[in-house]
Amino acid sequence: MTLRIRVWNEYVHETRGDRVVVENYPDGIHRVIADGLTELLGDRATVSTATLREEEHGLSEEALAETDVLFWWGHIAHEEVSDEVVQRVVDRVHAGMGLVVLHSGHYSKVFKRLMGTTCSLKWRNDGERELVWTIAPQHPIAEGVPHPIQIPRQEMYGEFFDIPRPDEEIFLSTFEGGEVFRSGVAYERGLGRVFYFSPGDQEYPVYHHPDIRRVLANAAEWVAPRVELRTLTADEHPRDWFVG
Amino acid sequence: MTLRIRVWNEYVHETRGDRVVVENYPDGIHRVIADGLTELLGDRATVSTATLREEEHGLSEEALAETDVLFWWGHIAHEEVSDEVVQRVVDRVHAGMGLVVLHSGHYSKVFKRLMGTTCSLKWRNDGERELVWTIAPQHPIAEGVPHPIQIPRQEMYGEFFDIPRPDEEIFLSTFEGGEVFRSGVAYERGLGRVFYFSPGDQEYPVYHHPDIRRVLANAAEWVAPRVELRTLTADEHPRDWFVG
Amino acid sequence: MTLRIRVWNEYVHETRGDRVVVENYPDGIHRVIADGLTELLGDRATVSTATLREEEHGLSEEALAETDVLFWWGHIAHEEVSDEVVQRVVDRVHAGMGLVVLHSGHYSKVFKRLMGTTCSLKWRNDGERELVWTIAPQHPIAEGVPHPIQIPRQEMYGEFFDIPRPDEEIFLSTFEGGEVFRSGVAYERGLGRVFYFSPGDQEYPVYHHPDIRRVLANAAEWVAPRVELRTLTADEHPRDWFVG
Amino acid sequence: MTLRIRVWNEYVHETRGDRVVVENYPDGIHRVIADGLTELLGDRATVSTATLREEEHGLSEEALAETDVLFWWGHIAHEEVSDEVVQRVVDRVHAGMGLVVLHSGHYSKVFKRLMGTTCSLKWRNDGERELVWTIAPQHPIAEGVPHPIQIPRQEMYGEFFDIPRPDEEIFLSTFEGGEVFRSGVAYERGLGRVFYFSPGDQEYPVYHHPDIRRVLANAAEWVAPRVELRTLTADEHPRDWFVG
Numbered sequence: 001m002t003l004r005i006r007v008w009n010e011y012v013h014e015t016r017g018d019r020v021v022v023e024n025y026p027d028g029i030h031r032v033i034a035d036g037l038t039e040l041l042g043d044r045a046t047v048s049t050a051t052l053r054e055e056e057h058g059l060s061e062e063a064l065a066e067t068d069v070l071f072w073w074g075h076i077a078h079e080e081v082s083d084e085v086v087q088r089v090v091d092r093v094h095a096g097m098g099l100v101v102l103h104s105g106h107y108s109k110v111f112k113r114l115m116g117t118t119c120s121l122k123w124r125n126d127g128e129r130e131l132v133w134t135i136a137p138q139h140p141i142a143e144g145v146p147h148p149i150q151i152p153r154q155e156m157y158g159e160f161f162d163i164p165r166p167d168e169e170i171f172l173s174t175f176e177g178g179e180v181f182r183s184g185v186a187y188e189r190g191l192g193r194v195f196y197f198s199p200g201d202q203e204y205p206v207y208h209h210p211d212i213r214r215v216l217a218n219a220a221e222w223v224a225p226r227v228e229l230r231t232l233t234a235d236e237h238p239r240d241w242f243v244g
Numbered sequence: 245m246t247l248r249i250r251v252w253n254e255y256v257h258e259t260r261g262d263r264v265v266v267e268n269y270p271d272g273i274h275r276v277i278a279d280g281l282t283e284l285l286g287d288r289a290t291v292s293t294a295t296l297r298e299e300e301h302g303l304s305e306e307a308l309a310e311t312d313v314l315f316w317w318g319h320i321a322h323e324e325v326s327d328e329v330v331q332r333v334v335d336r337v338h339a340g341m342g343l344v345v346l347h348s349g350h351y352s353k354v355f356k357r358l359m360g361t362t363c364s365l366k367w368r369n370d371g372e373r374e375l376v377w378t379i380a381p382q383h384p385i386a387e388g389v390p391h392p393i394q395i396p397r398q399e400m401y402g403e404f405f406d407i408p409r410p411d412e413e414i415f416l417s418t419f420e421g422g423e424v425f426r427s428g429v430a431y432e433r434g435l436g437r438v439f440y441f442s443p444g445d446q447e448y449p450v451y452h453h454p455d456i457r458r459v460l461a462n463a464a465e466w467v468a469p470r471v472e473l474r475t476l477t478a479d480e481h482p483r484d485w486f487v488g
Numbered sequence: 489m490t491l492r493i494r495v496w497n498e499y500v501h502e503t504r505g506d507r508v509v510v511e512n513y514p515d516g517i518h519r520v521i522a523d524g525l526t527e528l529l530g531d532r533a534t535v536s537t538a539t540l541r542e543e544e545h546g547l548s549e550e551a552l553a554e555t556d557v558l559f560w561w562g563h564i565a566h567e568e569v570s571d572e573v574v575q576r577v578v579d580r581v582h583a584g585m586g587l588v589v590l591h592s593g594h595y596s597k598v599f600k601r602l603m604g605t606t607c608s609l610k611w612r613n614d615g616e617r618e619l620v621w622t623i624a625p626q627h628p629i630a631e632g633v634p635h636p637i638q639i640p641r642q643e644m645y646g647e648f649f650d651i652p653r654p655d656e657e658i659f660l661s662t663f664e665g666g667e668v669f670r671s672g673v674a675y676e677r678g679l680g681r682v683f684y685f686s687p688g689d690q691e692y693p694v695y696h697h698p699d700i701r702r703v704l705a706n707a708a709e710w711v712a713p714r715v716e717l718r719t720l721t722a723d724e725h726p727r728d729w730f731v732g
Numbered sequence: 733m734t735l736r737i738r739v740w741n742e743y744v745h746e747t748r749g750d751r752v753v754v755e756n757y758p759d760g761i762h763r764v765i766a767d768g769l770t771e772l773l774g775d776r777a778t779v780s781t782a783t784l785r786e787e788e789h790g791l792s793e794e795a796l797a798e799t800d801v802l803f804w805w806g807h808i809a810h811e812e813v814s815d816e817v818v819q820r821v822v823d824r825v826h827a828g829m830g831l832v833v834l835h836s837g838h839y840s841k842v843f844k845r846l847m848g849t850t851c852s853l854k855w856r857n858d859g860e861r862e863l864v865w866t867i868a869p870q871h872p873i874a875e876g877v878p879h880p881i882q883i884p885r886q887e888m889y890g891e892f893f894d895i896p897r898p899d900e901e902i903f904l905s906t907f908e909g910g911e912v913f914r915s916g917v918a919y920e921r922g923l924g925r926v927f928y929f930s931p932g933d934q935e936y937p938v939y940h941h942p943d944i945r946r947v948l949a950n951a952a953e954w955v956a957p958r959v960e961l962r963t964l965t966a967d968e969h970p971r972d973w974f975v976g
Contacts, residue, residue, distance in 0.1 A: 094362055113360060116334075116359055116360045117338060117434050131911075133911070133912045138679040138714050140714060159866070159904065160866065160867060162338070162434055164431065164432070164433065165432065167408075167409050172914075173912075174910050178861075178908075179863075179865070180865045180906045187408065188408070189360050190406055191625065191626040340870065375667075379648060379649070381959070382828065382959050383958075391648070392666070404623060413657075416660065416668045416670075422662050423662070424621045424660045435869065470870050470871075471870050582850055604848045604921050605922050606826055606922060650922055652919065653920065675896065676896070676897065678849050678894055
């Protein structure tokens with residue numbers, strides 16, 4: 001069955017003309033991510049996009065009803081995402097939709113709502129080398145990437161990262177400054193899987209990196225729904241909905 | 245150091261005169277819980293209470309600043325709890341306050357916000373016997389209670405219970421109908437500990453039960469802050485706050 | 489790729505003529521389990537068997553090298569399994585082979601070695617009804633079985649079950665006597681997956697039960713190796729072997 | 733109640749006169765660890781030692797019966813530890829004794845038996861700087877140490893570290909070469925707690941480092957038995973022993 005992936009991007013850095021961002025992502029970060037997914041998943045997936053300034057942020061009931069896996073990239077406009085759409089996305093995850101949250105999306109309303117913590121972290125943007133080490137070599141998300149993945153220049157994200165104890169830890173990153181970060185962690189929330197992956201600042205061409213593209217493609221397949229996705233009808237209660 | 249415990253109760257069943265509830269808890273569920281904690285913890289704790297109809301639900305900034313451990317009982321008025329107070333409680337848990345959520349509090353805004361799931365479950369109120377089995381015999385919360393605790397009459401709470409994978413499971417309950425429930429589960433959220441304990445319907449005198457009182461007293465001490473509790477100042481960012 | 493499954497059975501109750509066991513499993517427990525797997529997995533799997541009294545218990549280096557998933561049933565002859573074969577099986581799990589341990593196999597040398605605990609539990613054989621509840625409704629091992637699975641007559645296995653905290657809990661069982669048991673739990677050990685499933689005493693026809701057969705077939709596919717299985721050469725060290 | 737700590741050291745490097753080891757630890761690694769514990773825990777603990785060449789490795793039934801917390805340091809003589817003593821230590825952990833395994837003790841028979849994995853890792857001894865980051869700032873084991881702890885020169889231990897998914901992760905280390913390691917991880921096995929802490933090679937004066945000494949003292953108190961320690965009598969079965 002074809003996986004219906006939607007890549008959501010805030011799309012603000014690019015449209016307001018931040019020079020280095022536009023150089024890396026002339027058509028938007030979502031475009032580059034979507035292209036990577038299409039390239040690697042081929043006809044196993046159809047990939048569409050959505051952005052903040054579209055009506056309902058491009059995430060109407062109808063759009064979400066046709067989404068199996070949602071990628072989320074946001075940074076400077078988290079507060080502009082409407083609470084209604086946030087609730088809709090969270091509900092859909094609970095019903096089984098997969099969610100991949102990227103980089104500064106750790107501070108998105110959606111991720112914080114699903115985690116129940118502040119999701120704060122340490123950071124420093126000095127264009128340092130990041131190494132992404134696999135600590136779960138048998139995990140499908142780590143398939144086909146070197147140990148470590150080497151990203152020449154990156155923003156540093158460091159511990160303490162205020163997240164719940166992960167259900168699974170797949171990647172740990174180190175930075176030139178010596179910091180460490182839990183850069184690839186997975187959770188279940190309701191019937192849905194959530195994967196957070198930190199590499200990917202707007203100022204560096206991280207989403208062009210072939211190993212990072214591989215991780216994102218692996219992640220899309222791994223968070224894919226394992227149950228038939230459906231929507232609650234008015235007279236249904238979640239307790240009837242999960243199990244008979 | 246004396247533990248400052250506050251027992252929050254919705255206090256609606258009792259004040260509107262639900263007969264059986266008033267018989268079990270003439271001065272309110274909070275009063276019986278507080279008495280049990282005082283009896284068992286003695287001068288290791290000071291116990292106060294708060295209820296929904298008080299100003300700011302009895303949970304002003306000042307009140308919370310003097311609370312190390314908060315108990316939460318709610319059932320039919322979850323929606324009346326203001327979002328501002330919910331946020332305040334959640335922030336305080338992130339800063340290290342302990343939280344014990346009881347019975348139908350699984351559907352409280354506070355618990356759902358900390359869990360990130362629907363927290364739905366199955367239920368049936370037929371006054372059935374509940375057995376509470378210890379599956380972590382070395383855990384301080386299970387100290388001094390029989391295996392199983394026997395509650396003669398109870399509302400059934402059953403799986404599927406839509407919660408994140410617990411950090412620790414301490415109790416599992418079974419019911420006369422054959423159902424099972426993860427009735428004692430623990431989480432960390434930020435610097436704070438959260439313990440959910442399901443026994444305790446308003447229609448049965450569960451909080452008078454000596455073993456249940458023992459569990460609540462144990463829980464109060466176990467969720468107690470392990471860091472010095474402080475409040476963010478205006479110019480602090482959580483990432484500075486957690487670790488230096 | 490066809491999954492190569494091997495069902496190992498102690499095969500002592502049957503061959504010494506325990507009447508009720510012979511009635512339930514005239515050709516051995518392994519035969520009934522293997523038939524169920526063949527029936528449900530069809531050409532996705534080839535199923536063979538091995539038993540204690542065969543040379544090297546039917547688990548020679550060659551036999552294991554052709555095994556992707558091993559089922560393990562044992563009860564009264566755990567001590568007769570040679571330490572050399574135990575080590576071989578454990579090594580193979582570390583290298584990625586899937587292992588499904590059944591019922592009284594909780595006390596097998598193989599399982600205890602992989603768990604690092606006593607694996608003790610409570611039991612009582614009174615032919616009571618067992619209900620097997622799903623607490624991970626999205627898990628592939630639970631796919632297609634009712635909630636709960638009903639087993640008319642069974643030996644009771646109860647808590648405290650002395651196992652490490654499971655990586656995943658899929659099933660909880662309750663019994664007529666009111667006991668509870670973590671009856672379906674999963675672990676990773678090295679590159680391999682381990683699933684323990686408690687239903688299945690020799691005195692009851694549990695492995696003929698269609699829902700139990702479904703769980704076993706699901707489990708076989710779920711524990712299947714996610715990495716290419718290989719064998720260490722003489723000059724390799726495990727640290728070279730796991731990741732490059 | 734005074735905590736009875738015993739520090740076990742292989743004590744081979746020192747006694748065969750490895751120059752740099754003797755300079756760092758003239759009276760043995762165990763002596764320096766024991767002194768640190770005595771200094772920091774004062775009259776909350778009594779600290780004794782035991783070494784490989786003593787009768788029964790200094791770990792007779794009587795010695796263990798008077799031990800609440802055991803530290804374990806070994807490196808080049810793991811195979812010389814008798815299986816009988818290993819079983820005795822493992823049994824004692826199951827009964828509730830705390831165990832702190834240090835550095836190359838990851839390959840000890842005791843640790844491998846409790847983990848059920850190969851416990852292999854990557855290493856390189858180039859005297860690199862190690863930074864030990866706290867990822868559980870509320871954890872008692874991390875109390876009072878800087879973030880990060882800085883160790884000027886150390887052997888590198890790196891991922892993949894083949895251990896079961898930890899119950900709790902407290903420290904992550906990074907090295908000058910960019911590697912990462914889960915350097916402080918905790919488990920429960922039976923009624924006992926196990927903490928593995930990797931800093932501490934024999935060639936560097938790591939156990940003289942005040943922050944490392946603080947971690948070891950914290951760890952001793954954290955793994956301390958939470959149940960009354962007792963020994964199985966001949967007619968007891970573990971299932972009677974854990975819970976009544």
